[in-house]
Amino acid sequence: MSNEPLVLIPPMLCDARVFAPQFEDLSLDTPVMFAPTSTGERIEEIASNILGAAPAKFALAGMSMGGAVALEMLRRQPDRITRIALISASAQGETPQAASAREPLIVAARSGRFGDVIHQEMNPNWLAEGPERVRITNLITSMGQAVSAEGYVRQARAMQKRKDQQSTLRNVKQPTLVVCGAEDSLLPPRRHEFLAELVPYAKLEIIPGAGHLPTLEQPELTNHVLRTWMRQPLVLR
Numbered sequence: 001m002s003n004e005p006l007v008l009i010p011p012m013l014c015d016a017r018v019f020a021p022q023f024e025d026l027s028l029d030t031p032v033m034f035a036p037t038s039t040g041e042r043i044e045e046i047a048s049n050i051l052g053a054a055p056a057k058f059a060l061a062g063m064s065m066g067g068a069v070a071l072e073m074l075r076r077q078p079d080r081i082t083r084i085a086l087i088s089a090s091a092q093g094e095t096p097q098a099a100s101a102r103e104p105l106i107v108a109a110r111s112g113r114f115g116d117v118i119h120q121e122m123n124p125n126w127l128a129e130g131p132e133r134v135r136i137t138n139l140i141t142s143m144g145q146a147v148s149a150e151g152y153v154r155q156a157r158a159m160q161k162r163k164d165q166q167s168t169l170r171n172v173k174q175p176t177l178v179v180c181g182a183e184d185s186l187l188p189p190r191r192h193e194f195l196a197e198l199v200p201y202a203k204l205e206i207i208p209g210a211g212h213l214p215t216l217e218q219p220e221l222t223n224h225v226l227r228t229w230m231r232q233p234l235v236l237r
Contacts (some may be wrong), residue, residue, distance in 0.1 A: 002154060004057060004230075005030070006026060006059045006210065007033045007034075007059070008034050008061050008062075008063075009035050009061070009165050010036070010037060011212075012037065012152070012156075013121055013143060015036070015146050017142075018063070020216075021215060021221060024220070025059060025227075026226060031055075037065050037066055037155055037158075040147075042158050043069055043162045046069050047069050050080065057081075057082055058081065059085075059230060060084050060085070062211065063088050063237040064085075064087070064089060064187075065155060067088070068089065071165040075168040078173075078174075083175055083176070083234070086177070086179070087179040087180070087214065087222075090191060091165040092165075093162055099161075102160055105117050105156060109149040109156075110149065110153065112176060114144075115141070115176055116147075117144075117149075119141075124137045126184065126186045127215055128209055128210050129168070129183070132217060136216050136217065136236060139216070169198040169200075171190055172202075175232040177202070177203050177225065177226070178204045179206075179207065181210030181218070183209070185211065189206050
């Protein structure tokens with residue numbers, strides 16, 4: 001493994017438990033730091049807060065909404081980021097239709113129907129079928145409640161305003177890993193193939209038996225591809 005610290009940024013409505021298997025495995029020989037995504041109402045603000053707390057140089061992995069934050073961090077301070085992994089992520093900006101669709105959920109969260117919001121924002125059908133789906137769904141509910149309705153509203157507002165980062169990816173020189181679940185129906189493999197094609201020499205890993213949360217659905221396989229990425233030599237700039 002490399003000696004760089006690793007910063008992990010989670011999806012919307014998730015806390016550090018979404019990376020529990022990675023903390024357990026990777027922290028054996030790598031400093032691992034968790035950075036929440038509910039600290040601002042703009043992706044830029046969240047990215048700035050994390051950069052303010054992060055080490056001088058570090059490896060960076062973001063999942064789903066965390067990927068959007070990671071890309072903004074990369075755009076702002078590329079020289080501090082030694083390598084980047086994007087898991088179940090997209091570099092495209094929010095469409096007007098998607099931004100509008102968040103408004104009823106924000107209203108619901110503020111009016112006491114936050115449980116319904118969690119179910120819609122982290123739909124169990126985005127997970128692969130299997131015996132672990134119920135356990136992971138229950139964990140998602142618990143994480144969402146811990147983030148809170150107020151935290152969710154900040155996250156939703158940030159996602160509504162997120163910018164397109166495709167140009168950021170075209171300039172990446174760091175070792176880049178793109179990870180997706182083979183059964184992710186929210187951001188299917190073809191979307192990740194497109195994402196990987198934007199980055200020179202990016203490595204695409206499609207995790208069998210996983211949907212939108214491969215870190216929990218197939219932790220051993222996910223840990224393996226992350227370890228391989230962390231061992232990859234740094235690209236000279």
